[in-house]
Amino acid sequence: MIKLTIIGSGNVAQHLLVAFRNIVGIEIVNVFARDKNNINHLIENNKIVSDFNDLLTADLFIIAVSDDVIDQVSNQILFTDKLVVHTSGGVSIDVLNNKNRKGVFYPLQSFTKSRAVSFSEIPICIEANNENDYLILKNLAELLSKKVYKINSAQRKSLHISAVFVNNFVNHLYKIGNDICNENEVDFDILKPLILETANKIMTISPHDAQTGPAKRNDSTVINSQLDFLSNHNQKEIYKILTHSIQQNGKEL
Amino acid sequence: MIKLTIIGSGNVAQHLLVAFRNIVGIEIVNVFARDKNNINHLIENNKIVSDFNDLLTADLFIIAVSDDVIDQVSNQILFTDKLVVHTSGGVSIDVLNNKNRKGVFYPLQSFTKSRAVSFSEIPICIEANNENDYLILKNLAELLSKKVYKINSAQRKSLHISAVFVNNFVNHLYKIGNDICNENEVDFDILKPLILETANKIMTISPHDAQTGPAKRNDSTVINSQLDFLSNHNQKEIYKILTHSIQQNGKEL
Numbered sequence: 049m050i051k052l053t054i055i056g057s058g059n060v061a062q063h064l065l066v067a068f069r070n071i072v073g074i075e076i077v078n079v080f081a082r083d084k085n086n087i088n089h090l091i092e093n094n095k096i097v098s099d100f101n102d103l104l105t106a107d108l109f110i111i112a113v114s115d116d117v118i119d120q121v122s123n124q125i126l127f128t129d130k131l132v133v134h135t136s137g138g139v140s141i142d143v144l145n146n147k148n149r150k151g152v153f154y155p156l157q158s159f160t161k162s163r164a165v166s167f168s169e170i171p172i173c174i175e176a177n178n179e180n181d182y183l184i185l186k187n188l189a190e191l192l193s194k195k196v197y198k199i200n201s202a203q204r205k206s207l208h209i210s211a212v213f214v215n216n217f218v219n220h221l222y223k224i225g226n227d228i229c230n231e232n233e234v235d236f237d238i239l240k241p242l243i244l245e246t247a248n249k250i251m252t253i254s255p256h257d258a259q260t261g262p263a264k265r266n267d268s269t270v271i272n273s274q275l276d277f278l279s280n281h282n283q284k285e286i287y288k289i290l291t292h293s294i295q296q297n298g299k300e301l
Numbered sequence: 302m303i304k305l306t307i308i309g310s311g312n313v314a315q316h317l318l319v320a321f322r323n324i325v326g327i328e329i330v331n332v333f334a335r336d337k338n339n340i341n342h343l344i345e346n347n348k349i350v351s352d353f354n355d356l357l358t359a360d361l362f363i364i365a366v367s368d369d370v371i372d373q374v375s376n377q378i379l380f381t382d383k384l385v386v387h388t389s390g391g392v393s394i395d396v397l398n399n400k401n402r403k404g405v406f407y408p409l410q411s412f413t414k415s416r417a418v419s420f421s422e423i424p425i426c427i428e429a430n431n432e433n434d435y436l437i438l439k440n441l442a443e444l445l446s447k448k449v450y451k452i453n454s455a456q457r458k459s460l461h462i463s464a465v466f467v468n469n470f471v472n473h474l475y476k477i478g479n480d481i482c483n484e485n486e487v488d489f490d491i492l493k494p495l496i497l498e499t500a501n502k503i504m505t506i507s508p509h510d511a512q513t514g515p516a517k518r519n520d521s522t523v524i525n526s527q528l529d530f531l532s533n534h535n536q537k538e539i540y541k542i543l544t545h546s547i548q549q550n551g552k553e554l
Contacts, residue, residue: 116522138523156491158498158513160506165498171491197491206485207492209527210478214492215499216514217543218471223508223550225463232459238409238424238450239460239467240504245411245418246468247500251493253413255476260411261469269369270391274462282546289542290470293535297476 050074050188053103055121056112057081059159060135064112065090067167071191077106100124108184110135110153111144119143131181137208140201141175151176151185154204155193158215167192173199173207224283256297263294303327303441306356308374309365310334312412313388317365318343320420324444330359353377361437363388363406364397372396384434390461393454394428404429404438407457408446411468420445426452426460477536509550516547 052074054061061079068074069091076095080103081087084096097103103125111121111134118134122145125132132144133151144150152175157165172189174196176182182198189196199207222243229236249258262270271291278284305327307314314332321327322344329348333356334340337349350356356378364374364387371387375398378385385397386404397403405428410418425442427449429435435451442449452460475496482489502511515523524544531537 115520138526157495158502160502160511160513162506163502169494171494173491195491195494197488199487199491203485203487205530206481207487209530210481210487210489210492211495212514212516212527212540213474213481214478214496216512216516216547217539218474218496218499219503219508219511219513220516220543220547220550221466221471221474222503223512224546225467226508228459228463228466232456234452234456234460234463235450236463238426238448238452239463241422241424241448242410242464243467243471243500243503246471247496249411249413249416250472250475250496253415255472255479258413258472259469259476260413260472261465263465263469263473267368273391274465277458277462282549286470286542286546287465289539290473293477293539294469294473296535297473 050108050184051077051106052108052110052188053078053080053106054110054112055080055125057083057086058112058114059161060155061112062087062090062161063159063165063167064110064135064155067192073191074188077104078102100126103127105130107131108133108188109148115139119145122148131176131184133176133185137173137204137211140205141177142201149177149181151181152201152204153185153189154199156207156211168194171195171197173197173204175200175204221286224286227280228278228283259294259297261294263291266295303361303437304330304359305361305363305441306331306333306359307363307365308333308378310336310339311365311367312414313408314365315340315343315414316412316418316420317363317388317408320445326444327441330357331355353379356380358383360384361386361441362401368392372398375401384429384437386429386438390426390457390464393458394430395454402430402434404434405454405457406438406442407452409460409464421447424448424450426450426457428453428457474539477539480533481531481536512547512550514547516544519548 079087079091079096109132113121115136128147130148132148133153135153137154141150141152154173155170157170170193172193174185226236332344332349334349362385366374368389381400383401385401386406388406390407394403394405407426408423410423423446425446427438479489
């Protein structure tokens, strides 16, 4: 039995709580939430605390809060020599306070409150400062997910940046596609099967091999015609820089 | 029974041939291929022709060739008053020769020779110059797909450009994510569930509402830290322009 406490009541905290609370072998001791109303639909009220002095002891404290307050939250835990982990992609293990043993438990997924997720397919990247703590986190992660990876802080930072490209920036390109459709009175739904196929294709083919389109073919007639069609300055600049980047990649070979 | 001939032997021609050949109510009269070896694994040899003089008559000629030769191919069809369509997203219906009735039959999907596709989910965008021809194409499209749209040439061009953003450019962002992983000795597979979730999310949530990340949050600490981490000039420039674009979109509201 592992006794754990979650500190935080936002998106990641809520998804972790929902995932953990039904697993045999895990006992949720407390959830720390400044505002109990954020989380009292997910756990018994008497387990929610809003003052660090009220936290009971536990084997593991999972800090799921904004990147910029992880260090101060870790300072406020009054226990010592417990395993304290954060859940952030972009923050080093080193920001955690030295009075406890340190670790990272980073589920790499885009969490939305309104969408349920199946944790079994979510990669969990773990890091610890000693082998014993690493094994504790690995065992815990394997209770949730089939995909558990040992990732150090520098690797995790690179993953987090890659995630910005393949998630945040990709979504913004979907947004631009949607805008162009709206401007031309075309139903964006027409593009949805293409969007799914584009993502599915690279499950089995490398993105390098999957690249198609006018930039890849160096088809300057189509490229110039499409640039002429775009009236939005911002869309034009993004079109140019990504076309140029695809063409440069072709030359590297 | 509709008698049709496919002109071309590339990716789109092959996928259309495979889709059409098993449908009751469709007879493939000929396939035109400069090199019979491109296509003779998919159709009886005696139906393949390499000289326009050898084409038999048909109700419908589908020109599935490169954009820049659609007009000259349509000139070389020796019949008149047949329905002749092309399959291109970016080319106007007007480039087809006037001696035949004109149309467009544009399946909006990214075709790869090595990947089978299920046509039933592929949107087919059709256009014709009169209602009767439109109905012929609509009936034909509905034999293949549940998703048939009436789209004029200007709308189709905007769709084609949107497709460049959501398919070609998105794939290039996957490539950059893959490159960053490789540079930092991280397994790109870790990002694949996130890539799928990013695409799946916008099936039900608009890309505007689905946007997350440091740019959306105006989190300049994370943005600057990630820019510092990137050593590749090209990756930095793309990061900057897409971050700026997401931030500008936020301000429009």
